Amino acid sequence: MRAGLTQMIGKLGLVPAILAASLFTASADEWRTSSTLGAESKYGKDFKQYDYVNPNAPKGGTLNSVATGTYDSFNPYIVQGAPAAGFGEFGGGLLYETLMEQSLDEPSVSHPMIAEAFKFPDDFSSATYRLDPRAKWHDGTPITVDDVIWSFNTLKANSPRYNRYYANVTEAVAVGDREVEFRFDQKGNRELPKIMGDLVVLPKHWWEGTDKNGKKRDITRPTLEAPLGSGAYRIESFRPGSEIIWARVPDHWSANLGVNVGRNNFDRRRYTYITDDNAAWQAFTKGGYQDIRPENSSRRWMTEYNFPAIKAGDVLKKEFPSTASTFMQGFALNLRRPQFQDRRVREALTLAFDFESMNRTVFFGQNTRTSSFFVGSDLASSGLPKGKELEILEAYKDKLPPELFTQEFKLPVYDNPQSERQYLRQAVGLFAEAGWKIANGKMVNDKGEQFKIEFLGSGPTDEVITSSFINTLRKIGIDASLRVIDTAQYINRLNNFDFDAATTILNQSNSPGNEQRDFWSSKAADTPGSRNLMGIKSPVVDALVDRIIYATDRDDLVAATHALDRVLLWNYYVIPQWHRGKQWIAYWNKFGMPEKQPAYIGADTDSWWIDPEKEKALAAKYRGSD
Numbered sequence: 016m017r018a019g020l021t022q023m024i025g026k027l028g029l030v031p032a033i034l035a036a037s038l039f040t041a042s043a044d045e046w047r048t049s050s051t052l053g054a055e056s057k058y059g060k061d062f063k064q065y066d067y068v069n070p071n072a073p074k075g076g077t078l079n080s081v082a083t084g085t086y087d088s089f090n091p092y093i094v095q096g097a098p099a100a101g102f103g104e105f106g107g108g109l110l111y112e113t114l115m116e117q118s119l120d121e122p123s124v125s126h127p128m129i130a131e132a133f134k135f136p137d138d139f140s141s142a143t144y145r146l147d148p149r150a151k152w153h154d155g156t157p158i159t160v161d162d163v164i165w166s167f168n169t170l171k172a173n174s175p176r177y178n179r180y181y182a183n184v185t186e187a188v189a190v191g192d193r194e195v196e197f198r199f200d201q202k203g204n205r206e207l208p209k210i211m212g213d214l215v216v217l218p219k220h221w222w223e224g225t226d227k228n229g230k231k232r233d234i235t236r237p238t239l240e241a242p243l244g245s246g247a248y249r250i251e252s253f254r255p256g257s258e259i260i261w262a263r264v265p266d267h268w269s270a271n272l273g274v275n276v277g278r279n280n281f282d283r284r285r286y287t288y289i290t291d292d293n294a295a296w297q298a299f300t301k302g303g304y305q306d307i308r309p310e311n312s313s314r315r316w317m318t319e320y321n322f323p324a325i326k327a328g329d330v331l332k333k334e335f336p337s338t339a340s341t342f343m344q345g346f347a348l349n350l351r352r353p354q355f356q357d358r359r360v361r362e363a364l365t366l367a368f369d370f371e372s373m374n375r376t377v378f379f380g381q382n383t384r385t386s387s388f389f390v391g392s393d394l395a396s397s398g399l400p401k402g403k404e405l406e407i408l409e410a411y412k413d414k415l416p417p418e419l420f421t422q423e424f425k426l427p428v429y430d431n432p433q434s435e436r437q438y439l440r441q442a443v444g445l446f447a448e449a450g451w452k453i454a455n456g457k458m459v460n461d462k463g464e465q466f467k468i469e470f471l472g473s474g475p476t477d478e479v480i481t482s483s484f485i486n487t488l489r490k491i492g493i494d495a496s497l498r499v500i501d502t503a504q505y506i507n508r509l510n511n512f513d514f515d516a517a518t519t520i521l522n523q524s525n526s527p528g529n530e531q532r533d534f535w536s537s538k539a540a541d542t543p544g545s546r547n548l549m550g551i552k553s554p555v556v557d558a559l560v561d562r563i564i565y566a567t568d569r570d571d572l573v574a575a576t577h578a579l580d581r582v583l584l585w586n587y588y589v590i591p592q593w594h595r596g597k598q599w600i601a602y603w604n605k606f607g608m609p610e611k612q613p614a615y616i617g618a619d620t621d622s623w624w625i626d627p628e629k630e631k632a633l634a635a636k637y638r639g640s641d
Contacts, residue, residue, distance in 0.1 A: 093235060141198045218245070
């Protein structure tokens, strides 16, 4: 889940303070104010604030940010349109809130937001959420059970992601003035009660009303009318496609909830749209457009932070270590294309990827090769399958590569001058087994058609990532190329699976569950906008996803996830790239910040605040800075 979330309730003492309990061990049908799928929350029953924030952080100032491309909609929950910065495609973003909110400093923990508590029966067949009586929309109207039910039905009908996430939730029913029960079509899914807290709540009365021209609103369509929300910010002004400014709501109803204390400190958040990342970088160096820049480029971090403002100490660089499990970043191979349907071809392409040379010459040795879809956590598979994991995999032995049971999965290591020749020879051999051979310098099939792979990109970074790989593939006769298109086109083509290969980032949590269907399931492969870019359609993968969802305890979950990880790796659906266990952030020296940041996510910039004196000094020195 992305950083920037929020919540809590016990601060004002309006609900019973109940010890957060793991859903793997909790007793049934008791109201809970926090939930977890792992260890109990460190805050126990008296969660007043995150322990890293400054509860007296001053409010004020403007946070300047950039977004690339353009936007044409304030409705992020449909496939159509490009949502404006600040909206959350999954979650509330700046405008809306969810029933509960994912914790920023503990894995798999949620705290109250619109709902003050929840409960579920011992068979996990339903979950009941009780709304906070203080929760209200920006127009002062209370948030009601009707809003929750309407939101659930509307999002499930119109948002592919919510539809898959809540596939086993059959209905939402009012069971009291402030209580809504979500009913499931299955029992034993321990994650479902908890993840109902991720449901974003929308204002039914606003969306079913009319605009200033008397036209009825339609949530199934894009809109550029500023919607009503309940979150910490509302849209103050915008220029379609080029800028949007959010203003903090001074009397925000949940400002004193534990997850909001000491956070949301900027009076305004301005997003300026820039054509691409290179232009955004230039804007950052000049000041006034982007105050905080998370940096993903090793090359840039090591060699380009030498502009005048850095030398003057007006821009600072800082590393924030993170203990969170990281993500799989890699080249997604689109199995909907016939040339990628043979596993041997996908393995051959993986063998041809020289990470070590890129890391040495391009990334200054700062990156680590990713060898698991759940890297950085106990969910990552390693060695040979054993114990419960082996028992799970044995049931599908005749449908899996035999090496999976006898060899440890290892990616190629280009550690000496002979490595390229060795691995490319192996790759050519695998291509031959799959019906491809080199003739007149071209990799062709029995029809004489050359093997082609076009990498899809949206900016200069894609050139850095793909250029050496493309050169290597051409050495074995593959017609490899890169096509860079604008961000809007890029998103549209990915959403509709119109590509050969593209870099994807597959974020995972420490408690995988229902969302795994969106990553890997056969149904998601046919659903535009899903995260199954690879087009995986495997009965074994489908079964292992269900095995994860119905895990009976943490040990069972870990074993099932190991099994899924191993099957995904050995089928070479993605060519793994790299990761880092820390965040790189550069920022203009106008901020105050807590002495420590949450070790789990690395940095919570929403807990920072603007120092007026520093801001004034920068404004005097750099024309255009706020």
